[in-house]
Amino acid sequence: MNDTGEVVGRLAPTPSGRMHLGNALSALVAWLSARSSGGSMVLRIEDLDPRARDPEAASLIMGDLAWLGLDWDEGPYFQSERGDLYAGAIARLREQGLTYPCFCTRSELHAATAPHASDGTYVYQGTCRNLTPEEIEERSAGRPPATRLRLPDADDPSAVIRFTDLAYGPRRENIATECGDFLVRRSDGVVAYQLAVVVDDALMGVIQVVRGHDLLGSVARQMHLQRLLGFPTPAYGHVPLLVAPDGRRLSKRDRDLDLGAVRNMVRGPEVVVGRLASAIGLAEEGEELRADELVPRFSWDALRNLPDSIVVGGDFLA
Numbered sequence: 051m052n053d054t055g056e057v058v059g060r061l062a063p064t065p066s067g068r069m070h071l072g073n074a075l076s077a078l079v080a081w082l083s084a085r086s087s088g089g090s091m092v093l094r095i096e097d098l099d100p101r102a103r104d105p106e107a108a109s110l111i112m113g114d115l116a117w118l119g120l121d122w123d124e125g126p127y128f129q130s131e132r133g134d135l136y137a138g139a140i141a142r143l144r145e146q147g148l149t150y151p152c153f154c155t156r157s158e159l160h161a162a163t164a165p166h167a168s169d170g171t172y173v174y175q176g177t178c179r180n181l182t183p184e185e186i187e188e189r190s191a192g193r194p195p196a197t198r199l200r201l202p203d204a205d206d207p208s209a210v211i212r213f214t215d216l217a218y219g220p221r222r223e224n225i226a227t228e229c230g231d232f233l234v235r236r237s238d239g240v241v242a243y244q245l246a247v248v249v250d251d252a253l254m255g256v257i258q259v260v261r262g263h264d265l266l267g268s269v270a271r272q273m274h275l276q277r278l279l280g281f282p283t284p285a286y287g288h289v290p291l292l293v294a295p296d297g298r299r300l301s302k303r304d305r306d307l308d309l310g311a312v313r314n315m316v317r318g319p320e321v322v323v324g325r326l327a328s329a330i331g332l333a334e335e336g337e338e339l340r341a342d343e344l345v346p347r348f349s350w351d352a353l354r355n356l357p358d359s360i361v362v363g364g365d366f367l368a
Contacts, residue, residue, distance in 0.1 A: 057089030059258045060251070061115060061122060064096045065107035068308035069114045071362060072262060072292035072300040075326045078341060079289045079353070080260035081120045082332075083216075086348040092254050093125035098246055103130055114309040118319050119341035127254065129246055136241040139249050139279055140197060140234055148278060149234065151186055151195030152178040174198070174230030197235040201226050201274070208277075211270035216260075216287030216350045223270040232271055244271050252281035260287045263358050264299070287350060289330065291359040299359070307362065316367055325367055329360050 059080050063073060084091050093112070097103045112126065143149050154177055179200065181189070189195070202209045204226035214220050223229075234245040251259060266288045276283050292307075293299045300307060316322060320338035327333035332347050 057084050057087045057258050058092065058255050059084035059089060059260060060092040060094055060254065060256045061120065062094045062096050062247070062261070063108075063111045063115075064102050065104045065111055066099075066102040067104075067107060068310045069111050070292075070300045070309070071307045071312065071322070071326065071366070074114070074118060074309065074322065075292060075329070076260065076262045076289055077115060077120055078118065078323065078326055078344075079287070079330070080258075081341065082344055082348040083258060083260055083287065083350070085342075085345050089258070090123040091121070092127070092256060093122040094127045094250060094254065095125075095129065096243075096247075097128055097130045098243065099240055110310070114313075117309075117313065118323060124254070127250070129250065132246075132250065133241070135249055135253065136246055139245060140241070143199065143234065143278060144197075146278070148200050149197050150179060150181070150200055150231075151190070152198045152231075152233070152237075153189045153193060153195050154178060173228065174232065176231060179231060194237050194239075196233050196237040198231040199234050199275070201231050211273050213269055213273060213283075213286060215266065215269075216285060217353045217356060218263075218266065218288060219354070221266070221269070223267075225270050225274055229267075229271060234275075244268060245275060248272050248275045248279065248281060251284055252276070252279070256284055257282070258285045258287070260289065263288045263291050287353075289353070290356050292329075292362045293359045295361055295363050297361075300362070307366070312367065321367060329362070330356060 061077050061080060063069060063077070069077075081091060093115075095108050095111075097108065108126075115122075140149065178198070186195075204224055206226070209224050209226040210222065211225055212220070212222050232244060233242045235241050250256075269286050273283050291299050312322060320340055323341050323344065324333055324336070324338040327339060327344055328335050328337060331352055332344055333339055
């Protein structure tokens with residue numbers, strides 16, 4: 051809660067394509083969590099990557115949110131317009147001696163490391179951590195470096211991050227061994243997601259973050275950045291991913307059950323809201339409901355013991 055006792059949540063879509071049902075589920079739960087406690091919502095368009103800067107897609111996403119009955123009180127903010135804020139945060143980390151240039155290519159990283167068992171990300175082995183000034187100058191002539199955050203050693207107590215997820219309960223991660231020094235800026239100058247969302251959530255007063263289960267592994271990194279930058283830590287809640295019958299998670303790239311197609315398939319948003327609510331136990335099978343009708347039903351207690359993912363087939367909206 052903020053200093054007025056109000057929960058401030060956020061809707062934070064990426065305009066790389068039309069929203070799909072998995073995005074809609076995360077947005078619905080985020081909205082219900084804030085509204086059920088009398089709180090407010092911030093809308094932030096996460097268009098950091100130039101490949102995701104599609105004004106038409108952003109407009110369609112906002113239209114889909116409104117069609118679902120998910121409104122907001124502040125925004126939209128666009129990350130593409132907030133570069134100076136992110137640069138300032140990176141400068142603060144650099145002044146503390148916590149960043150260093152990294153010249154590793156993606157292929158080099160994949161060849162040198164094994165993916166983390168839980169989410170497939172690669173644990174950085176510190177290849178560029180202790181380069182001399184001369185080595186940095188020499189390598190800079192060949193390609194621009196990325197910027198990495200220097201993490202504490204694995205046996206340092208500050209490397210262990212603990213938190214309790216609103217849906218999935220207590221979690222523990224040693225960031226040194228489970229992710230390694232991570233990027234805060236890519237070699238092409240694009241600020242990393244982890245850094246940008248930490249800055250934005252703090253400056254926008256967001257104190258509750260709700261999103262898909264695939265981002266559960268980001269919490270420890272974001273909490274570490276919050277501590278370094280002197281920002282408060284929001285409450286975190288994650289919701290199951292919706293996956294296709296073959297186990298593949300829904301994606302915008304593959305246009306899996308995107309809202310453009312869905313809106314042509316159903317009588318109205320009540321069908322979609324009802325099916326999504328039923329999938330997580332907030333509605334009976336076959337109920338058709340407006341989002342605001344779910345507000346009095348919502349509680350995080352009802353969402354505990356959910357699986358990491360939920361299969362949705364072609365008959366999900368039938």
